[in-house]
Amino acid sequence: MQVLNVMRDLAAEGMTMVVVTHEMEFARSVSDRVVFMDAGVIAEQGSPEDIFGNPREPRTREFLARYLGE
Numbered sequence: 001m002q003v004l005n006v007m008r009d010l011a012a013e014g015m016t017m018v019v020v021t022h023e024m025e026f027a028r029s030v031s032d033r034v035v036f037m038d039a040g041v042i043a044e045q046g047s048p049e050d051i052f053g054n055p056r057e058p059r060t061r062e063f064l065a066r067y068l069g070e
Helices: 002-012 024-030 048-053 058-068
Strands: 034-038 041-046
Touching: 002 024, 024 048, 024 058, 034 048, 034 058, 041 048, 041 058, 048 058
Parallel strands: none
Antiparallel strands: 034 041
């Protein structure tokens, strides 16, 4: 968790980062833009509110349900 805390601090300071992660709660809390990729292709992108709150693509919904326990 130490690494995530450092990254959270850097994001709060305004640092631009590109992060690839399965830590969905972390991504939701620090991102201003989320890109969901499936098989190396961008399947969906948008704000954290859009992607986590109302994903359009079935594959995105399936992935989030698995990792967020919904």
